[in-house]
Amino acid sequence: DAKTTQPTSMDCAEGRAANLPCNHSTISGNEYVYWYRQIHSQGPQYIIHGLKNNETNEMASLIITEDRKSSTLILPHATLRDTAVYYCIVVTGNQFYFGTGTSLTVIP
Amino acid sequence: GAVVSQHPSRVICKSGTSVKIECRSLDFQATTMFWYRQFPKQSLMLMATSNEGSKATYEQGVEKDKFLINHASLTLSTLTVTSAHPEDSSFYICSARDLGYSYEQYFGPGTRLTVT
Numbered sequence: 091d092a093k094t095t096q097p098t099s100m101d102c103a104e105g106r107a108a109n110l111p112c113n114h115s116t117i118s119g120n121e122y123v124y125w126y127r128q129i130h131s132q133g134p135q136y137i138i139h140g141l142k143n144n145e146t147n148e149m150a151s152l153i154i155t156e157d158r159k160s161s162t163l164i165l166p167h168a169t170l171r172d173t174a175v176y177y178c179i180v181v182t183g184n185q186f187y188f189g190t191g192t193s194l195t196v197i198p
Numbered sequence: 199g200a201v202v203s204q205h206p207s208r209v210i211c212k213s214g215t216s217v218k219i220e221c222r223s224l225d226f227q228a229t230t231m232f233w234y235r236q237f238p239k240q241s242l243m244l245m246a247t248s249n250e251g252s253k254a255t256y257e258q259g260v261e262k263d264k265f266l267i268n269h270a271s272l273t274l275s276t277l278t279v280t281s282a283h284p285e286d287s288s289f290y291i292c293s294a295r296d297l298g299y300s301y302e303q304y305f306g307p308g309t310r311l312t313v314t
Contacts, residue, residue: 122301133202133291133305134242177241181301184230186293188242 093117093180099193102172108165110192112178115159122181123154125163127174128191134177137163168196200226202294204306211282211313219277219309221292227272228294232303233265236289248275282313 095113102108114123122141126134138145138152140161145152151164165172177191201224211217221231229250234242246267248254254267266278275294279286289310293303 124301126305128242131289131308131310133204133293133307136302136304139300139302184247184295184301185232185244186242186303187244188234190241 093182093187094178094189096176096178096189096192098190099195101195101197102165102168104170104196104198105167108168108172108194108196110163110165110176110178110194111160112162113160114178114180117158117180118182119158123152123158123161124179124181124186125150125152125176126179127172127176129174137176139181168194170196170198172196200224200294200296200304202292202304202306204290204292204309206309207307208310209312211311213283213313214281216278216280217282217311219279219290219292219311221275221277221294221306223273223294223296223304226294226296226304228275228296229272230295231269231275232293232295233267233275233277234291234293236291236308242291245277279311282311284313287311287313 124139125137128134140152154161173196175191203222205220231248233245236242245260246254246256248269250269256262269275291308293305
C-alpha cells in the first residue's frame with residue numbers, strides 16, 4: 091500500500107516555481123523517496139529521488155525535512171509541458187506502490 | 199537514458215480471447231520487471247513482480263492464472279491476459295530495474311487494452 095499523502099491537484103503559473111508537497115510520516119530510515127510524473131496516457135517518467143539530503147538535478151530539486159516525514163518537489167520554472175500527475179513514492183524493498191498523486195496544471 | 203518499450207501500444211480483442219503484451223528493456227539488462235494496471239482517472243496499481251528465470255510474484259487480489267507472466271530473458275517480459283473480459287480493459291504498463299542500479303524503475307509507454 092502507498093505510504094504517501096499528496097494534495098489532489100495544484101495550479102501553477104507558467105515561469106513560476108511549482109512546489110509539490112508530500113507527506114510520508116511512516117517512512118523508515120532506509121527507505122528512499124522517489125518522484126515520478128505521468129503525462130496523460132504515457133508511462134511514468136523518473137524525476138528525482140533522495141534519502142536524507144536535499145537533491146537537485148536538471149529537472150527539479152527535492153527538499154526532505156530533517157525528520158524525513160515530508161518532502162517537497164520543486165520545479166524551478168514551470169512550463170506548460172510540466173502539466174502532469176506527480177507521484178511521490180516511498181520505496182519499500184523492490185516494489186513501488188503509487189498513491190493518488192498530485193495533478194499539476196501549469197497555467198499560461 | 200534507459201529505454202523500455204512495450205508492444206503493442208493498443209489492442210482490441212473480443213471477450214474470451216487471450217492477449218499477449220511484450221515489455222523489452224532496449225539498452226540495459228533487467229533482472230526484475232514489474233507490471234502495473236491503470237484504470238481511467240486512477241493511479242497505477244502494481245500487479246506483479248517478474249524476476250528473470252523464476253516465477254512471478256503477484257500482488258494480493260491479482261489472479262495468477264488469468265494474468266500469465268513470463269520473464270525468460272534479461273530484456274523481455276510478457277504479460278498474457280487469458281480469457282479476457284470487458285472488465286480487463288485497462289492501461290497496462292511495465293517497468294524494469296537496471297541491474298544493481300538503485301531502486302529506479304524505467305517505465306514503458308503502456309498498452310491500452312480494450313475488450314469488446
